[in-house]
Amino acid sequence: MFVRALRSIVREKKNGVIAPGSLGFVNAFSSASASQSQRLAGKVAVITGGASGIGKATAVEFVRNGAKVIIADVQDDLGHAVATELGPGAACYTRCDVSDEAQVAAAVDLAVARHGQLDVMFNNAGIGGNPVRPPLGAVDIADFDRVMATNARGVLAGLKHAARVMVPRRRGSIICTASTAGVVGTVVNPSYSASKAAVLGLVRAMAAEMARSGVRVNAISPGAVATPLAMETFGSWFPGKSAEEIRRIIEVDVSSMDGTVLEPEDIARAALYLASDEAKYVSGHNLIVDGGYAVSRTAK
Numbered sequence: 371m372f373v374r375a376l377r378s379i380v381r382e383k384k385n386g387v388i389a390p391g392s393l394g395f396v397n398a399f400s401s402a403s404a405s406q407s408q409r410l411a412g413k414v415a416v417i418t419g420g421a422s423g424i425g426k427a428t429a430v431e432f433v434r435n436g437a438k439v440i441i442a443d444v445q446d447d448l449g450h451a452v453a454t455e456l457g458p459g460a461a462c463y464t465r466c467d468v469s470d471e472a473q474v475a476a477a478v479d480l481a482v483a484r485h486g487q488l489d490v491m492f493n494n495a496g497i498g499g500n501p502v503r504p505p506l507g508a509v510d511i512a513d514f515d516r517v518m519a520t521n522a523r524g525v526l527a528g529l530k531h532a533a534r535v536m537v538p539r540r541r542g543s544i545i546c547t548a549s550t551a552g553v554v555g556t557v558v559n560p561s562y563s564a565s566k567a568a569v570l571g572l573v574r575a576m577a578a579e580m581a582r583s584g585v586r587v588n589a590i591s592p593g594a595v596a597t598p599l600a601m602e603t604f605g606s607w608f609p610g611k612s613a614e615e616i617r618r619i620i621e622v623d624v625s626s627m628d629g630t631v632l633e634p635e636d637i638a639r640a641a642l643y644l645a646s647d648e649a650k651y652v653s654g655h656n657l658i659v660d661g662g663y664a665v666s667r668t669a670k
């Protein structure tokens with residue numbers, strides 16, 4: 371039913387005025403406005419899910435701003451390639467399945483062993499689970515467990531082990547990727563929505579305790595961004611459409627802001643703010659980056 375509604379939105383939008391090519395200026399403008407300053411100079415960050423999509427864009431943004439980053443992911447080839455692109459002095463890759471607490475602990479320890487400290491933990495790795503939303507009677511409980519193990523348990527492990535090394539220094543910023551799907555009911559798999567609501571719950575539960583130790587804890591909730599995760603999910607809702615058509619559905623048809631595309635770099639810049647000292651008193655916040663969708667619920 372939800373996907374049918376989404377399809378009709380896309381059909382209606384087809385008669386709209388925005389051609390994909392007309393977004394070029396907007397994209398060029400948003401890239402040109404990227405910060406050239408060194409807002410994270412001297413800081414060390416671990417980015418889970420850093421081999422792709424939002425995590426990769428954040429690794430690029432953090433390094434551009436003077437940070438050293440550890441890319442922690444399960445896609446070894448992509449992770450190594452991103453680290454190589456960023457340069458060996460600035461980035462390295464480590465295999466880390468966030469559903470395994472010991473591997474999360476090891477990624478944090480690697481940051482400390484290599485650079486002497488951890489300033490920013492970006493708990494960003496995530497999976498979508500079953501892309502097709504089943505009727506409630508057919509929900510796969512095993513899929514719920516898998517999604518929770520990565521999206522929620524992985525975040526709790528990241529919080530725990532980042533705090534282990536940050537609290538003694540009485541400083542640090544922990545950022546967790548949630549989603550608009552954790553804020554409002556959406557068309558996506560309910561296991562995914564529940565896992566993202568759990569991320570927000572963890573941030574709220576830990577913020578006050580961590581603040582007393584000098585460590586900030588925040589969430590970012592992106593709207594739909596055309597990363598591999600979203601491309602796969604939307605692709606399953608619109609079988610037979612090309613990758614280019616799926617990208618257009620995400621970036622244009624279901625976008626909250628006509629004429630503006632939500633890109634991984636927009637989420638990276640939100641993470642940059644929360645990671646930087648500019649956000650020194652910001653904790654327990656959920657920075658929603660969705661063009662107003664979650665508060666208005668007037669999805670097209």
Ligand SMILES: NC(=O)c1ccc[n+]([C@@H]2O[C@H](COP(=O)([O-])OP(=O)(O)OC[C@H]3O[C@@H](n4cnc5c(N)ncnc54)[C@H](O)[C@@H]3O)[C@@H](O)[C@H]2O)c1
Nearest residue numbers: 419422423424443444467468495496549594595597599600
């Ligand atoms: N793309 C969107 O529309 C959207 C919207 C809201 C929230 N998010 C969230 O953003 C985060 C990043 O996703 P993305 O959109 O960049 O997708 P992506 O698929 O490009 O990146 C996700 C990364 O996480 C990694 N990963 C998956 N399971 C892992 C595990 N167990 N351990 C370590 N790494 C693992 C993947 O290998 C991948 O590199 C996720 O938490 C996702 O739920 C995405």
